[in-house]
Amino acid sequence: MTTRILPAVGDPDAARSLTTLLSQLPGAEPALPVTDSTSLLDLLARLAAESLDELPEVVLVHERIGPVPALELIREIALRFPAVGVVLVTVDAGPGLYSAAMDSGARGLVGLPLSYEELAQRVQSAAGWSTGVRRHLGHAGELVAGPGGRVVTVSGAKGGVGTTVTAVQLALAARASGRTVALVDLDLQSGDIASYLDVQYRRSIVDLAAIQDISPRVLQDALFAHQTGLGLLLAPAEGERGEDVGDRAVRQILHALRGRHEIVVVDCGTQMTAGNAAAVEAADTTLLVTTPDVVAVRAAKRMVRMWDRLQIRKAEETVVVVNRHTRATEIQPPLIERITGTRVARSTVPAGFKELQPVIDAGRMQDLEARSAVKQALWALAGELGLVRVPEPAALQKTGRFRGDRGSIGLRRGRSR
Known part of the structure; x- marks a missing residue:
């Protein structure tokens, strides 16, 4: 043999x-x-x-x-x-x-x-x-490569570019299509997912950091079961406790989440730590959110170069999401693609301060209206990335839902090489 x-x-x-x-x-x-x-x-x-x-x-x-x-x-x-x-x-x-x-x-x-x-x-x-x-x-x-779940990380080029809104809406889109979804807040010092979804919680990702063997029961106890059906693994309320979550803990936690969820969306925030670096490295798909302005695009380029220097993720394996996009701006997606050396998602997200502000203030991101241009763009992005379960053709024609499901850009890590 x-x-x-x-x-x-x-x-x-x-x-x-x-x-x-x-x-x-x-x-x-x-x-x-x-x-x-x-x-x-x-x-x-x-x-x-x-x-x-x-x-x-x-x-x-x-x-x-x-x-x-x-x-x-x-x-x-x-x-x-x-x-x-x-x-x-x-x-x-x-x-x-x-x-x-x-x-x-x-x-x-x-x-x-x-x-x-x-x-x-x-x-x-x-x-x-x-x-x-x-x-x-x-x-x-x-037998598959690890448990069958798919990990998608969402990082921000800088603060205020819409990282958490993107992560939350991608998770909601995947869940609405019938997938089992975990949403992880790995912005350990200043994570806001709990505020965006109006969650009061006791347990956080820190409770899993010191556990060597994360059993399904232990994992279930740490997850917050949200009314939308999402399983939330939240950042600690005391930011300094985030130092307890190292790279090894993150790998073990993601492995456990893969085993119980079809989709795992991880909000990595904008700061690089050992923990979220491990998440970006282990992810099947890595998203980097930027806005079409000089400062944010330069920050995105710095982030991509740092990932490459540290051998965390190559530029061509990173997908840039352009938020607050308008056709009038001088910086368009093709230019961002050339500057950063990444691929830019076809689905760009328009500015939507007026439609977002009420649901953010209320902590009800799940209540963003279906006609919202921001929601439509982000759910189309979820379809482009293959995060949503595609309805049967007859059902699709009948309901018209998930217009972004028509194709996936094939971003599973390893297939892009």
Whole structure:
């Protein structure tokens, strides 16, 4: 039986050494090494989106992989791709690291310098485990890349561009089409989703931060069941408590939410923290909201460049949403696309201060009228992104709802490469 092996090694010399040994293993089919954690996760997501059969049986993670530390990367792979056997390649093969690697989800550990016998044994063991898991779970189609939910992050180029309004309306549109939806406020110090939806709450995302294994019951207790049907995971009332929500906690929380919701919309605000950086990196679709003015567009360009420098998200994987758009402004979507290097959503959102202000002041964003130009544009955006469930053709013709559902721009992370 052929064993497909994917090495993740940032160091060129180590990559050559590892690839040489892997090519000597009987039945091994090593792929070209990937050089960083972002590329590895993207590649696995793309393969899993095609079919479980496309995923490698074994992933070898070198200890100096970046930007995500090796153990955190192993944990992420184990959470999102549970039938892939991960082996850590490291200089320190002591019991402490071995225990930490096993806790993260690794199936073995190989010491450096590499030994053919040890490498063969660990790869064979991980491959056997992977094959057994897939056989136990049944048909390949029943296992997907992590739980089946889709994560969409919404970030703002700067304050006041309409980030939260966008996130809330996208979530409402998805829910109105019949999907199960979680709306997460990851603007940890100044999140306003609770105010926009008039929610009084006790539990917040901070209550999940220290939990290692988030069970469905624990998750359900932390979510606020809103009258619209949305499950709300809200920012802490005391902003300083947001420091307790790190990147590892965010990855675990998003993984748990994926397992119980078809759509997870995350309001990341305008400030970059370790937590919302992890969300942007893990998202299937990342939106960046801007307004068509010089200051906001420059801020959007800075944000995109920062994500690229930190290897969080590439510019071409980011979708810019233009809010308060008018045909009279000099800065039009094609220009924003060229300046930022991103793709700009076809659905632009007009200015709508008069129609928005009453529902914002009342904390009743869900009551924004259907004839509102802002609501129509944002719900069309939800359709463009594929967040709404498309009605049957006959029902669509009868009701005329969800005019934005006619096509999706295919923005699942990994397919855009």
